[in-house]
Every structure is written in C-alpha cells, then in structure tokens.
Amino acid sequence: MTPHAPLRVVLVDDHRMFRTGVRTELAEVAPVGGLDIVGEAADVEAAVAVIRRVEPDVVLLDVHLPGGAGRGGVDVITGCAGVEALNGEPVRFLALSVSDAADDVIAVIRAGARGYVTKSISAVDLLTATRRVADGDAVFSPRLAGFVLDAFGAAAGEVAEVDEELDRLSAREREVMRLIARGYQYKEVAKELFISVKTVETHVSSVLRKLQLSSRHELTAWAMGRRLI
Amino acid sequence: MATPYARPSTDTLVPGPRFVRPREGRVLGGVCIGLGEHLGVPVRVVRIVVVVLTVLGGSGAVAYAFLWALAPAESAGMVGVPAARAYAGAVPPARPVTEETTARDRSAALLVLGAFVAAAGGLLALQRSGVDVHAGTLVPLVAIVGGALLAWSQLGEAQRTRWVAGSVGDRRMGVARVVAGLLLSVVGIVVLVTRGRSLAALWDAGLATLAVLAGAALVATPWIVRMWGDLRAEQVAAARATERADIAAHLHDSVLQTLALIQRRADNPTAVAQLARAQERELRSWLYDAPSGEGDSLGASLTAVAHDVEDDNGVPVDLVVTGDRPMNGSGTALVRAFREAVLNAVRHGSPPVTAYAEIGPSGVEVYVRDHGPGFSLDDVPPDRLGVRESILGRMDRAGGSARIRRLDQGTEVALTLAPSEGAPS
Structure with a gap:
C-alpha cells in the first residue's frame, strides 16, 4: 500500500x-x-x-x-x-x-x-x-460486534477451545468484540487489552473470517434468509 | 342514489342488483323478493304471478324451485349492494376480480338453465313428432340435472370464500348441499341405468355407474383445480391489497406527519435532527421488527429507556443489546440506574453516546459511554447525590455493582448484576 x-x-x-x-x-x-x-x-x-x-x-x-x-x-x-x-x-x-x-x-x-x-x-x-x-482490515460497527457476539453464542459464554475453531470466538476475540460493541475505537481497544492496534486488527479480521466461513446455525439461517446458500 | 334499485340502468358495470335470496322478509325461500328486486318489480306482483302459475298447471312451483336452487342466499357481506359498489370505487385492485367472477357465475348459471329448458323443449318436440321417449328416461335425467344444478349453484363466489374462511357451521351447510346434489345425481344415474332390468343385471348397472362417475370426475377435475387456483389468486390479491393499505396507513400516520413537522421547523436544526432520528427509529422498528422498547424483557426495557432519553434530549444514544431475559426486581433497579447513567452521558458528556448491554447466564453487564471531557467520582462534591445514590447505591442495594471509569476521551459507567440474580431462590 x-x-x-x-x-x-x-x-x-x-x-x-x-x-x-x-x-x-x-x-x-x-x-x-x-x-x-x-x-x-x-x-x-x-x-x-x-x-x-x-x-x-x-x-x-x-x-x-x-x-x-x-x-x-x-x-x-x-x-x-x-x-x-x-x-x-x-x-x-x-x-x-x-x-x-x-x-x-x-x-x-x-x-x-x-x-x-x-x-x-x-x-x-x-x-x-x-x-x-x-x-x-475489517471494520466492525458496535452493532455488528453485537450481532457477532449473539451469533457465536459469545454473549451466552461460549468460548472456543482453540483459536482455529470456526463456530465459536476465542476468548481474546470475544474481548475485542465486546469492547467494540461498547463503542471503543481500535486504538482504545488496544490500550484496554494491552495489545497493539495491529493485533486488534488481526483479531477483528479473524472474527470476520469466522463470520464468513462458520456453519453455525444462526449464521446459516440468516444467510439463507437472503438466499445466499 | 336514494333508490338504487329503481334505476338499475344508471350503473353500466352491474346491470341491476344481483339475484339473491334475502334473509329478511321471506315467506318461503326468499325467491320472490329476490326476483322482484332483481327485475325492479314489486314483490307482491311477483308473488301473485307465481301463485297463479302454480295453480294453472304447476309451472310456478317448478320455476320457484329452480330459482331457489339457483340463487344463492344473501350473505352478510352482500347486505346493501350499493355499499359494496362504493367500496369498489375506493379500492380498485381488489374488487373488479370479484365482480367479474360474480358475472361469470351468473352467466354460466343462465347458460345451464337455458340448456336445460332447450333440452326439455327438444324432448317434447321429439315426442310430438312420433319418436318414443320414455317418461321413465326423463325423470332420472331431470334428477341428474337438478342435482347437478343444486350442487353447482351453491358454489357462488361468496359461498366459496365462506367455505375456506368461514365458520364450521357455514362450511358444513355448503358441503351438505353439494353432497345432497351429488346424491340426487347418482340416484338418477342408477335409476336410469337399471330401469327395466332384473336385479341380476344390477352388477352391470353398478359397473356402468362407476364408469359414469369416473367420467364425471375426469371431466370435473380440471374445473375444480381451476376454481381452487382462482380462489388462491383472489386470496393472495386480497392479502396484497390489505398489506398495501397497511403500509400506506402507517406511512401516512408516521412519516408524512414527521416530514410536515420537519418542514415547519426547518430553521431549527436540533429539532429537525431530533424529529428525523425519532422517526428513523420508529420506522426501523416497524420495518425490521427491532425491539420496540415495549415489553417485559430486560433488553426491551433498556431499549425503551435509551429511546426516551434520546427523545427528551435530542442526543442519539446507540444501544446494542445481546441476549435477553425477563424483567425482575434487580432488573428494574438496573434499568433505573441505566437511565441515570445515560442521562448523565447525554447532559454532561458529548456525543456519540454508546451503550452496550450483555445479558447472559454469567450475569448482566451494561456499559454506557460518552466522549466528553470525562469526570471522576472524586471530583463530584459529596453532597451531590445523583451519581452516588441513583447509580452506585441503587446497584448495591440490588445486589450488583456499578463502576465509573474515566477514559482518555469520555467516561464509561459499567453496571453489573451477578448471575444468581433473577433466578428465584
């Protein structure tokens, strides 16, 4: 770039x-x-x-x-x-x-x-x-972060055992999503979690990838609502 | 239109009131009243003519019976034909279909009646000219045609609709009539086939009857299928019209009113923004079924509070809620503390004001954040009870906790409730 x-x-x-x-x-x-x-x-x-x-x-x-x-x-x-x-x-x-x-x-x-x-x-x-x-990088509005937390069951406490798992968020990704939902900018998220902005961006991109590839029921149902699958 | 029945020719679309048997004022089957209204002749004259014809050879009674079978009884929706026409003017898309169907039904009925009369005339002519036509053949034929007429004539448009959407009683009545008509036809066919034969030949007759029935079914199937299709199309059209009317009414009540208000207050940007925001929210909740802020759940209550504060202060409050649970005592305390926190953010902080509520099995966490200069609790004089009492104290008493954090930019209030709260113990 x-x-x-x-x-x-x-x-x-x-x-x-x-x-x-x-x-x-x-x-x-x-x-x-x-x-x-x-x-x-x-x-x-x-x-x-x-x-x-x-x-x-x-x-x-x-x-x-x-x-x-x-x-x-x-x-x-x-x-x-x-x-x-x-x-x-x-x-x-x-x-x-x-x-x-x-x-x-x-x-x-x-x-x-x-x-x-x-x-x-x-x-x-x-x-x-x-x-x-x-x-x-990925751009998540607070509302999209809220959707993600809901869709992956993260709000209900589901956390992935390994980061690669597609159907759930990792603990760190969940933290990042929660902070974005609370209205934090990326740099504020980074400061809050003592990580770099680049790492925040990596986490968000990873969540975006899960959102695109996961076969969680809620996501496929939503996507089917738009005849995507 | 004081006397719509007196001048039926003024309406070019419908050349007179539809021939129906009114429910009120009937002596026997309501045929004479219906005929009188249909032809524009006084009922008394019709009745006298029918009685005279009945006495002189019985043709009056026969005609009465046919007309009774042909004309559907007046249904509640049809009372007052002029009203129905006025409605037709107001909602063009839905009504013409019905009118067309009605006209088609009636013309088909007349066609069948005409064919029947022609057949009878033809038979008489044949008999006159020397060809031997057994009366025994004639009676079953009459039974068949009469039965078919009875069953068929009841399938008027109003009746069809009632069958599907009407009460069980109506439906049962209509089915009973059709079954009676079919039975009459079957009996006629059986008599026609078995006439003059021994009981031993009844097997053949049975076969023949079956063949006739199968043939009739074959002939009738496309018609029934088409009728069903017509009915479905009508229902869909009606549903669409209702939906369109619903949308129009909603837009009129909300959006157009707001636009008018916005034009009148165009010189006040704050008011305009506030109006637009409130309207957007309302329309959004209507279109996408978003939480309306009404209801008994914690999420809905929080949403309602955010909307209230937004409306009262003209500052947007972006609330994101994940999960939900029913309201309870500690939930009420949380909602009140949340209102206080959002009010503070709106009044003392600066926008954007964002709020996030996470309602899950691990408890409830609510965050309210503004982007103002920020404040810390230590700066607040001890005699100011707003934050201390209505947020911190209230959450303490509800078994939860509240925390106020000063960020680089703005302040964040965090309200939490433990998971055990809410489960009755």
Missing part, C-alpha cells in the same frame, strides 16, 4: 442524494489527494460494470440495490469476484446501509464484504473505515 497514491473509491447506492452527500462529506474531511471517488453506480449491473472498468481500491456498497438477481449488494460482490485494484490487491467492499437487520448484515459479510457500517456514520469515521478496509 503506497500512502501517496490517493485511495480510489467507487460509490454504489441507488439514491442519488445519498451519493452526493457522501461525496461532499468525504471531500470535506479527506486530505487533498487522499481520496478519489472514481465512479458511481445506482444498480447492480452498472456497479459491476463500473468496478470492472475502474478497478478501485474500495467500493462503498449499499446493501439494498435494484437489479441483478434481487440480492442487492451480494450480487455486486459475487459479480466482481476476482477483480483486482491497480495495486494488485483484491477490490475491497465496505457495506453501507440504512438497514441493520441481522440477515442483511450477515448476508453481505458472508458474500465477502470487509466491513459493515450504517449510513448514520460520521464522515470522519467513514473515511477511517474506508482506509482500514483498503488496507485489508
């Missing part, structure tokens, strides 16, 4: 007003040459075409979109499988939605999105989240 090249972002949302708003807000908070919105799309077909053409670093993706097979953002992610950004990294998706319904969230994450934030997020936080996703 070269810090000098501006982050190339594609904005996919079927509401023009919302696209304009995000574009303006990001332009206000991003340093000059830091972020470049290189494309916009309002439906699944247009989004896949634009992403394949401009090969951006990050796609800010609405979960509910017209077109495709009717699965919205999930269709965009599957339609862009294998597309790489200019620097050779895979194109990363950050889901951006008004809906915080569990099945929407889980479906788009399992399809391959690196994070999930709601549209009420502040511009500064959105910029941070976009950067984080571009670096290949």
